[in-house]
Amino acid sequence: MRILKSLGIVLVLMLVAYLGAAVPGGPALFGVVFPWLAFLIFVGGFISKVVGWAKSPVPFRIPTTCGQANSLPWIKQNKLDCPSTTMGVIGRMLLEIFAFRSLFRNTRAEIHDGPKLVYGSSKYLWLFGLMFHYSFLVIVVRHMRLFTDPVPFFVQALEFGDGFLQVGAPVLYQSDLIFLGAVTFLFARRVVLPAIRYISLPADYFPLFLIFAIGATGVLMRYFLRVDVVSIKQLTHGLATFQPVLSGNISGIFFVHIFLVSILMAYFPFSKLMHLGGVFLSPTRNLANNSRMVRHINPWNDPSIKPHSYASYEDDFREFMVEAGLPVDKELPPKPAAEDAPAES
Amino acid sequence: MYDNNKIIPGLIVFVGLITFPIWYGFGSAGHLPIPEKSTKSKECVESVEYMRTSHMVLLNTWRDGIVRMGETRHGETADGTPYVRSLQKGCMNCHTSKKKFCDECHTYASVKPYCWDCHLQPKETN
Numbered sequence: 004m005r006i007l008k009s010l011g012i013v014l015v016l017m018l019v020a021y022l023g024a025a026v027p028g029g030p031a032l033f034g035v036v037f038p039w040l041a042f043l044i045f046v047g048g049f050i051s052k053v054v055g056w057a058k059s060p061v062p063f064r065i066p067t068t069c070g071q072a073n074s075l076p077w078i079k080q081n082k083l084d085c086p087s088t089t090m091g092v093i094g095r096m097l098l099e100i101f102a103f104r105s106l107f108r109n110t111r112a113e114i115h116d117g118p119k120l121v122y123g124s125s126k127y128l129w130l131f132g133l134m135f136h137y138s139f140l141v142i143v144v145r146h147m148r149l150f151t152d153p154v155p156f157f158v159q160a161l162e163f164g165d166g167f168l169q170v171g172a173p174v175l176y177q178s179d180l181i182f183l184g185a186v187t188f189l190f191a192r193r194v195v196l197p198a199i200r201y202i203s204l205p206a207d208y209f210p211l212f213l214i215f216a217i218g219a220t221g222v223l224m225r226y227f228l229r230v231d232v233v234s235i236k237q238l239t240h241g242l243a244t245f246q247p248v249l250s251g252n253i254s255g256i257f258f259v260h261i262f263l264v265s266i267l268m269a270y271f272p273f274s275k276l277m278h279l280g281g282v283f284l285s286p287t288r289n290l291a292n293n294s295r296m297v298r299h300i301n302p303w304n305d306p307s308i309k310p311h312s313y314a315s316y317e318d319d320f321r322e323f324m325v326e327a328g329l330p331v332d333k334e335l336p337p338k339p340a341a342e343d344a345p346a347e348s
Numbered sequence: 349m350y351d352n353n354k355i356i357p358g359l360i361v362f363v364g365l366i367t368f369p370i371w372y373g374f375g376s377a378g379h380l381p382i383p384e385k386s387t388k389s390k391e392c393v394e395s396v397e398y399m400r401t402s403h404m405v406l407l408n409t410w411r412d413g414i415v416r417m418g419e420t421r422h423g424e425t426a427d428g429t430p431y432v433r434s435l436q437k438g439c440m441n442c443h444t445s446k447k448k449f450c451d452e453c454h455t456y457a458s459v460k461p462y463c464w465d466c467h468l469q470p471k472e473t474n
Contacts, residue, residue, distance in 0.1 A: 045366075046363060046366065046367075049362070050359055050363070053355065053358075053359060054349060054359075057350055057351060057352075057355045058349050058350070059350075060350060061350070147368070147369060148457065148458040149457075150369035150373075151368075151369050151372050151373055152373060152376075152379070152456065153455075154458035155372070158458065159458055159460075162458065162460075163460065169462060171408065172404035172405060172407065172408040172461070173404055173459070174462075229401040229402050229405070230401060231397075231400045231401050232401075232453075232457045232459075233381055233400070233453050233456060233457060236456065236457055237380065240369075240373070243369035243370050243372075243373055244370075244373050244374070244375070244376060252397070252400070280362070283358060284355075302350060
């Protein structure tokens with residue numbers, strides 16, 4: 004049900020774009036207004052999300068310690084998995100962002116006869132996740148050929164490398180195959196593994212279907228239905244230079260594609276996809292484990308409330324403590340002979 | 349906000365990256381490709397719409413058929429006009445200039461077909 008609902012939403016969105024682009028005014032709406040609006044929502048939503056996170060105090064050091072912490076000099080520290088310096092944190096974050104190190108540590112638990120609990124390494128999620136993210140990046144950068152004129156050299160170089168095998172005409176991009184294959188795996192994983200299926204929600208399936216549909220419509224446009232790229236670039240390049248040109252040669256599937264991308268951009272900041280920004284702000288990864296070297300002051304402490312040591316506490320309440328029979332570090336000063344008169348005169 | 353010194357530069361870099369096409373081409377509309385029209389004949393081997401989107405498939409089919417399957421180079425348009433199924437002797441018979449015809453759109457859309465890996469590229473001065 005959760006799967007069908009997500010699939011249904013994506014199919015309805017595709018239908019809306021296909022039919023909507025066919026009515027008068029539809030191309031301008033789906034080709035210009037929605038993409039611009041979606042981009043604004045994406046940028047604005049992304050910034051407000053990150054600012055919202057940045058406003059939340061992180062009172063404690065809470066790095067996940069995945070190795071030996073900094074300790075006595077003769078105990079070897081694991082500087083990447085339990086960093087205690089800024090350099091270590093930078094190294095850890097670079098590996099996390101570019102190599103998905105946390106996923107690499109993914110394990111699988113199985114119960115065998117006995118009963119015996121066995122943990123094994125499970126690298127598939129890491130592998131396909133890495134393939135998915137990198138091919139997605141390559142695809143996004145490749146698309147810059149439709150938004151820039153002249154096309155910058157790195158886009159051209161990437162296109163050349165991606166079509167290196169020179170299969171067919173137009174040449175096959177390897178990233179297209181890897182991308183669709185990896186999305187399919189990420190989806191199949193949620194359906195096939197009972198435990199993962201149990202915890203999967205529409206918010207997990209919907210982005211997968213959406214991204215798959217974007218990839219599939221793109222592949223259809225390039226290899227099968229084939230669209231008029233020059234007309235499309237006049238529109239898309241116009242989107243970036245604020246002078247879009249809509250010619251009549253753009254086929255309906257293009258509007259399905261660009262509408263799904265608009266939906267993805269608008270949905271992005273309010274969904275799990277925000278891990279794009281979130282990975283940089285995860286306190287379990289970006290904090291140094293140096294609680295024993297540096298005093299971290301809780302950021303929401305009221306600065307007008309000064310630290311109150313036990314000694315001064317006892318100074319304040321010694322009389323009452325002695326009266327109540329509580330032990331004190333420092334005894335009361337010996338009493339003068341007469342009762343003290345009130346201080347004021 | 350905490351960690352402003354890291355988060356604000358990070359956000360600026362992010363927004364700079366994703367708005368790359370906007371500031372890269374700011375203020376320029378870009379030129380529109382105008383492939384040179386043939387003066388020799390009014391009709392191509394297929395419809396204009398087909399040629400716009402799928403000429404590369406046609407060329408690929410010719411290549412595969414002639415080089416690998418031993419097909420003939422003879423082709424006929426819908427109204428019976430004969431033509432030569434060849435890039436240089438067919439297409440470029442009418443569209444004589446690679447620069448003014450092929451490259452117009454290919455440069456615009458950043459497409460680099462590998463026709464000229466094998467074929468001899470015609471020498472053009474301008």
